[in-house]
Amino acid sequence: MTDTLETTTAHDDKHDNHHGPTDKQFIAIFFFLAAITAVEVLVSYIDIGPAFLPVLLGLMIVKFFTVVWYFMHIKFDHQLFGRLFYIGLGLAVAVYVAMLSTFQFFAG
Numbered sequence: 001m002t003d004t005l006e007t008t009t010a011h012d013d014k015h016d017n018h019h020g021p022t023d024k025q026f027i028a029i030f031f032f033l034a035a036i037t038a039v040e041v042l043v044s045y046i047d048i049g050p051a052f053l054p055v056l057l058g059l060m061i062v063k064f065f066t067v068v069w070y071f072m073h074i075k076f077d078h079q080l081f082g083r084l085f086y087i088g089l090g091l092a093v094a095v096y097v098a099m100l101s102t103f104q105f106f107a108g
Helices: 002-019 022-045 049-071 081-105
Strands: none
Touching: 022 049
């Protein structure tokens, strides 16, 4: 009978860890995102030349994936959901690039 209780408890603990970030992790993520936002604001006020746009885009990508992984629980869900999300993201980027290329085509 104790085997059943130990198995159930181990399964419940494993399930709880799989469900999402802890409160401490949410606080750490908050400070991480706040620090990146502060760097973005700082970059917008200083002149870093041609590195301006790549730096801001890189910081944006880091923030995007942090929010997706933790707040949308992609990191903790089944891999299929993550793959579906990334396929949709790829399609959206492809459509956006195609749209931008048409503007460039008609502008020239």
